[in-house]
Amino acid sequence: MNSDPATTGLEDESPAYRKRRDEIAARAAEHVLGEPIAAVEYTEAEHALWRLVSQRLAERHRDLAAPEFLAAAERLGVAEDGVPQLQDVSERLHGLTGFRLRPAPGVVPFALFCGSLADGYFHSTQYLRDGATPFYSTEPDILHEVIGHGSAMADDRFAALYRLAGEAVRRVESETAVQFVAKTFWFTVECGLLDAVDGPRAYGASIVSSYGELEHFRSADIRPLDIADMARVDYDITQYQTTLYSARSLAHLEDVAGEFWASCDDTSIEKLLVVDI
Numbered sequence: 424m425n426s427d428p429a430t431t432g433l434e435d436e437s438p439a440y441r442k443r444r445d446e447i448a449a450r451a452a453e454h455v456l457g458e459p460i461a462a463v464e465y466t467e468a469e470h471a472l473w474r475l476v477s478q479r480l481a482e483r484h485r486d487l488a489a490p491e492f493l494a495a496a497e498r499l500g501v502a503e504d505g506v507p508q509l510q511d512v513s514e515r516l517h518g519l520t521g522f523r524l525r526p527a528p529g530v531v532p533f534a535l536f537c538g539s540l541a542d543g544y545f546h547s548t549q550y551l552r553d554g555a556t557p558f559y560s561t562e563p564d565i566l567h568e569v570i571g572h573g574s575a576m577a578d579d580r581f582a583a584l585y586r587l588a589g590e591a592v593r594r595v596e597s598e599t600a601v602q603f604v605a606k607t608f609w610f611t612v613e614c615g616l617l618d619a620v621d622g623p624r625a626y627g628a629s630i631v632s633s634y635g636e637l638e639h640f641r642s643a644d645i646r647p648l649d650i651a652d653m654a655r656v657d658y659d660i661t662q663y664q665t666t667l668y669s670a671r672s673l674a675h676l677e678d679v680a681g682e683f684w685a686s687c688d689d690t691s692i693e694k695l696l697v698v699d700i
C-alpha cells in the first residue's frame with residue numbers, strides 16, 4: 424500500500440527501523456478495547472518525518488484532493504508539527520462522527536478490520552514508515568491511517584459510508600463475497616476519486632496519503648463509478664493503480680457504493696460475479 428513500484432519492500436528496511444516498528448507494534452497488540460490508547464514517545468526524527476510528509480501531502484492535496492476530503496481534513500485538524508497520539512485523534516474523531524481508533528500491530532485481516540467499522544472502530548497502526556524512504560511505505564503506517572482514513576472519517580457522510588462497508592462485510596458469509604466487498608472497499612475508501620471541474624480528485628485514503636500516487640493517479644484508466652465493472656478488473660495494492668473509479672459527486676458515491684453495501688448479500692454478489700466472468 425502506498426508503495427513506490429520501483430521498490431521491493433521489506434528487504435530495504437534497516438534492522439534499526441524494523442526494531443523500532445516492532446516495538447511500537449508490540450505495545451499496540453497489548454491494547455485492551457475500551458481502555459485509553461497508550462502514548463508512544465516518538466523520537467525527534469519521527470516527528471521530523473511526520474512534518475516532512477504531512478506538509479508535502481498538504482501541498483498536493485490543494486490541487487488533487489477532493490474538496491469534501493479537504494473539508495474533512497480541516498475538520499479533524501491534524502497537526503503538521505509532529506506525530507499525533509492516537510488517543511487524541513480518537514477522541515477528536517469520536518466527538519465529530521462517533522468513530523474511535525484502536526491500535527493495531529500491523530495489517531488486520533479484512534473481515535475483522537472492515538467489520539469493526541460497523542461498531543465504530545477503526546484499526547490503526549501507530550508506527551511510521553522508514554525515515555530512509557519518506558514518500559512511500561510498504562504497509563499502512565500512522566501517516567496513512569490518520570491523514571488518509573482519519574480525515575475522511577471526520578466527515579459525517581464519509582463516516583456513514585465506512586460504517587455501511589463494515590455492515591456489508593458482517594452480513595456476507597462466503598469468502599468470495601468477503602473478497603468482493605474488499606475489492607469495492609479498495610476502489611472507493613482506499614482509492615476512490617470524485618469528479619471535479621478540473622478533473623478527478625482523490626478522497627481514497629491510500630492515494631491521499633501517497634505522495635507519489637497523488638502525482639500519478641490521473642494517468643490511470645479512470646472509469647465512472649460502477650460496482651459491476653469492479654468484478655471485471657484486478658488490483659494490486661503494491662503498485663500504483665492502473666484502474667480507478669470516479670464518482671460524479673459524493674451523493675453519487677452514496678447512491679452507488681453506499682446502496683451496494685447497504686443491500687448486498689452472498690446471492691447478489693454471486694450474481695454480479697457470474698454475469699461478469
Ligand SMILES: [Fe+2]
Nearest residue numbers: 563613628629
Ligand atoms: Fe487503508
